[in-house]
Each structure stands twice: as structure tokens, then as C-alpha cells.
Amino acid sequence: MAKRRSETKEENRGKLIAAARKAFAEKGYSAASMDELTAEAGLTRGALYHNFGDKRGLLAAVVEQIDTEMAARAQQIGARRGNDWLGLLAEGAAYIEMALDPEVQRIVLLDGPAVLGDPSKWPSQNSCLQVTKRAVDGLIAQGIVKPLDAEAVARLLSGAALNAALWVAASENAHDVLPKAVEAFRSLATGLLAEPL
Amino acid sequence: MAKRRSETKEENRGKLIAAARKAFAEKGYSAASMDELTAEAGLTRGALYHNFGDKRGLLAAVVEQIDTEMAARAQQIGARRGNDWLGLLAEGAAYIEMALDPEVQRIVLLDGPAVLGDPSKWPSQNSCLQVTKRAVDGLIAQGIVKPLDAEAVARLLSGAALNAALWVAASENAHDVLPKAVEAFRSLATGLLAEPL
DNA sequence: AATTTGACATACGGCCCGTATGCGGATATT
DNA sequence: AATATCCGCATACGGGCCGTATGTCAAATT
Structure with missing residues (x-):
């Protein structure tokens, strides 16, 4: 051989x-x-x-791999929807669904932050945050979204989405509460619009 | 003795x-x-x-103590502001600020969820969630907030607030980004209003 | 006053992680 | 092509930490 x-x-x-x-x-x-x-x-x-x-290094590598996969999925969805308002909403919903995967939850959302610290310092840079930030940046430039700090918005949105996912996953009947979470997310996001629909 | x-x-x-x-x-x-x-x-x-x-039991006790303190602060703020829309906003901002405490971050936001699991199963019931949920419930009943699922909204809001706090705390110049986080939070929250201001 | 209870200390064993060292085959050298 | 070198991985060792079992002494009970 x-x-x-x-x-x-x-x-x-x-x-x-x-x-x-x-x-x-x-x-x-x-x-x-x-x-x-x-x-x-x-x-x-x-x-x-x-x-x-060491053990942390292995966890970092695992997180990076999963994160890369999530970023790829998010890119797909973003590309299909176009970089508009509906694209951002779809992306948020996608993250909520992705976070339903037990692997993602346990490794990326729970142990990851606890062991590796703030996501912004991870090797993978936390794709969820980056992708959202880019989308928000574009929407602000177009005047669709209020002129807020893009990173702040991205942090809040991703935090909301991930927390929602944790909730849904912990629920007995995930398929019952998932739509509620998505609906609430969409409502929240409309607060970012420069002008009401 | x-x-x-x-x-x-x-x-x-x-x-x-x-x-x-x-x-x-x-x-x-x-x-x-x-x-x-x-x-x-x-x-x-x-x-x-x-x-x-065991060790987990000790952590649970510590989390409960901190959580109780946070709930007390939140109650104060809520009572002072009244149970109206501005009260909810003030409460959210208060949680962001409370989460700036390194103790709160490390114990309640990072290690707590990783070790104890979903906050809804904690002994203390996670005051942040409960208080927010109650406030949202009231606002929905008054028709101020859209008729969404109160727990979903509370989850999203608290997730957004806490994630924002992690971001602020990890930043070099916390006092510079804090207002941005609060402003973004306020904007997001307006998406919940039944009618634009 | 004797007994029981309970709160805490002590002792033991096992697991796990990080480091130092050893080994065999792939790679480089002449 | 033969030898020397290097590198990726295995093995061996030591320390630390946690959970359990057992012991002990003061407080509570009768």
C-alpha cells in the first residue's frame, strides 16, 4: 500500500x-x-x-467543522432567496431549524461557548453571526433596515434564533412549537424595518 | 456557644x-x-x-441564588416603570446590563446551560424568562403586543438580550457598544407592537 | 443519662487528562 | 541503493479530581 x-x-x-x-x-x-x-x-x-x-483543541476542530457545514447551508438559502428582506427572514428560520439538531445544540450552543469562550474568538468565527451580519449590512445600505449597528443586530438576531431553537428542542412537541417560534422571530425582525410594511 | x-x-x-x-x-x-x-x-x-x-448540585444552588437576585432587580424595575410597553423595554435593557457582570456571564450564561441543561428545567425556573413572559402576557392581553405565543416571545427576547450582553462584555470598549446593543434591542422589540407607534 | 440522630471529616478507589519517552515506517540525503 | 533523519503515533507514567464508604463527635431525643 x-x-x-x-x-x-x-x-x-x-x-x-x-x-x-x-x-x-x-x-x-x-x-x-x-x-x-x-x-x-x-x-x-x-x-x-x-x-x-489537547481536548479543547479537538472540540474546536469539531465546532469548526459543524460551523462550516451550517455556513454552507445558510449560503445556499441566502443565494436562493436573494439578499433581500425575505432572505434574512428565511435565514433566521433556517438557523432555528438547524439548531434543532442535537449535535448542533450540544456541541455548538452549549459546550462550545462554555469551553471555548465567546464565539467571536473561535477559529471558525461563528458562521451564523457572520452570515447574518453581512445580510443586515446589505439591507441597511439599501435603506430597508434602520441604520443600526450591523453587528449588534446580528448578535441579537442570532441570539434570539438560537435561544428559540433551544426552547423548541426542549419541548415535548417540537413540531407544535416550532411555528410559534418562527412566527415570533418574524415579528421581532419587522421591528428592524425602516418603514412599516 | x-x-x-x-x-x-x-x-x-x-x-x-x-x-x-x-x-x-x-x-x-x-x-x-x-x-x-x-x-x-x-x-x-x-x-x-x-x-x-454533588458538584452539579452546588452549581444549581449558586445559579438559583444569582437568578433570584436578578429576578428581584427586574421586579424592581418593572414595578417602577409600570407594566406597560416602556417597562418591558427597560427590563430588557436591565437584563443586558446585569449580564455584564462576569459572575452572571460565566455561571448563568455559559456553564449553567452546559452543565444543567435547558434553563426551563432549572430549579429556579430562570427568572429572566419568567419575568419577561409575564410582562409579555400582560401586554398581549392589553392588545399592545401582537397575539403571539408569550413564551416564544419571551424566549426570543431573553435570548437576544443575553447574547447582546455576551457581545458587549467580550468587546474591548464595553461602554461604547452597550448603547448600540440597547438601541438594537429596542428596535427589534418594536416589531412586536400590534400597531406602529 | 443513655441513645439516637445528623452534620461533617477522613480514607479509599477509579477515572481521566497531560507529558515524556519509545518505536517503526516514510522521507530525505549522498 | 544504503544510510540517516524525521514524523506520526503508541506506550508508560504521574498527578489531580470526583464520588462513595466509613468514622466521629456534638446536638437532639427519650
Whole structure:
């Protein structure tokens, strides 16, 4: 066989991240054991430490991967809708739905901030925030949205969306409350409009 | 001296909670050592385990104490302003400011949700949510706010406020961005009004 | 006064993480 | 092509922390 070394290294990195995603999502960050994690990936803690430095580094890598996937989805939706007002609303709703994924919740919304600190300091830069910020910036430039601080608006919107998702996910009947959350989000967002509809 | 037993027990409970507040706020939940914690309170882990069951129990008690304090402040502000629209806005701004306290951030906003799970399942019931929900309920009944699901609105508002607070706190110049956050919050909230101002 | 209760201390064991060291194959050198 | 080097990963070790079981002494009960 004789594979290239850099090749197998990337493979193993991928295996570790995949195993970590599963373990972190199921057990939570602190309860996830590095030994079990690496064993499930067919490796040992040596590989993990060599690739990611420490447990936090592994979490950061996992978060970055998930975040990248979320950003891709958001971009798709934004592109399909166009960069207008309805696009922003659709994006917000999309984030609420994405956050229903237990993996996203546990890793990105709960353990991520607690272990890694403020999202703005993450390697991945928190795509949700960035994408929203860009959209808001555009809408302000067009005069559709009030001339507020774009980052402030993005922070509030994303915070609202993510909190709504946590609520929906914790509810018994998620499919019943999801529309309520989305509706409330849409109402809230209309407060940003420069002129009432 | 010969104090009553129940008396000293409450005293020690208080000492432990106080020490835990400091340790959790400074080092974070997972990095805080129970041994150091209890030693600083002049006790041992035996007392801690006897009173709170385990480390999570101690965190829950700390969160409850802080949460109660926050609820008291919010009630004050609400009562002073009256249960009207401006009262709700003032309350939201108050929560943003309260969340600037590093203790509140680290313990209630970061470690709390990660360790204890969804706030709605906390013993303290998360005062921020409850107070906001009650205020929104009243405004809906008066026809001031659109007939949305009160809990959904409360979730979104509190999520927005708390996320804004995290942003402000992480900023270099907090006193510069705080007004931006509050202004954005006010704009967002106007989206809830049944009729434009 | 004897007994029971309860609050807390002490002792023990296991798990987990981070570091230091060792090893074998891929890569570079001449 | 043979040797030397490097690198990715495994293994071994040590310390810390948490949860449980057990012990102890003062307060409460009778």
C-alpha cells in the first residue's frame, strides 16, 4: 500500500473528528472520554494529542467543522432567496431549524461557548453571526433596515434564533412549537424595518 | 456557644455557596476544584457532598441564588416603570446590563446551560424568562403586543438580550457598544407592537 | 443519662487528562 | 541503493479530581 504520510494523517484527523462529534453530541464534552473516543476511531490518545494539542483543541476542530457545514447551508438559502428582506427572514428560520439538531445544540450552543469562550474568538468565527451580519449590512445600505449597528443586530438576531431553537428542542412537541417560534422571530425582525410594511 | 444545628448548617451552606460563586466565576465550573472550594470556606468536601449531593448540585444552588437576585432587580424595575410597553423595554435593557457582570456571564450564561441543561428545567425556573413572559402576557392581553405565543416571545427576547450582553462584555470598549446593543434591542422589540407607534 | 440522630471529616478507589519517552515506517540525503 | 533523519503515533507514567464508604463527635431525643 505505502500511503503518503500527510495523507494518512488527514485520514486520521478525520476519523478523530468524526468520533468526537458522535461522543460529544451523545455524552457532552466533559463526560466524553478521550480513551473511548480514540479507541472508537481505531487510534490512541497519542494521535489525538499530536493532532489537536489537547481536548479543547479537538472540540474546536469539531465546532469548526459543524460551523462550516451550517455556513454552507445558510449560503445556499441566502443565494436562493436573494439578499433581500425575505432572505434574512428565511435565514433566521433556517438557523432555528438547524439548531434543532442535537449535535448542533450540544456541541455548538452549549459546550462550545462554555469551553471555548465567546464565539467571536473561535477559529471558525461563528458562521451564523457572520452570515447574518453581512445580510443586515446589505439591507441597511439599501435603506430597508434602520441604520443600526450591523453587528449588534446580528448578535441579537442570532441570539434570539438560537435561544428559540433551544426552547423548541426542549419541548415535548417540537413540531407544535416550532411555528410559534418562527412566527415570533418574524415579528421581532419587522421591528428592524425602516418603514412599516 | 452551642449553636443550633440547623443554624450552623445554613451558615455553612451559605459559606459554600459564596465560595463556589467566587471559584466558578473566576475559574469556570470545570476548572474549579471542590477541595480548594471547600477549604476556602473552612470546610471539607464532606460538607459539600452532604449539602448539595454533588458538584452539579452546588452549581444549581449558586445559579438559583444569582437568578433570584436578578429576578428581584427586574421586579424592581418593572414595578417602577409600570407594566406597560416602556417597562418591558427597560427590563430588557436591565437584563443586558446585569449580564455584564462576569459572575452572571460565566455561571448563568455559559456553564449553567452546559452543565444543567435547558434553563426551563432549572430549579429556579430562570427568572429572566419568567419575568419577561409575564410582562409579555400582560401586554398581549392589553392588545399592545401582537397575539403571539408569550413564551416564544419571551424566549426570543431573553435570548437576544443575553447574547447582546455576551457581545458587549467580550468587546474591548464595553461602554461604547452597550448603547448600540440597547438601541438594537429596542428596535427589534418594536416589531412586536400590534400597531406602529 | 443513655441513645439516637445528623452534620461533617477522613480514607479509599477509579477515572481521566497531560507529558515524556519509545518505536517503526516514510522521507530525505549522498 | 544504503544510510540517516524525521514524523506520526503508541506506550508508560504521574498527578489531580470526583464520588462513595466509613468514622466521629456534638446536638437532639427519650
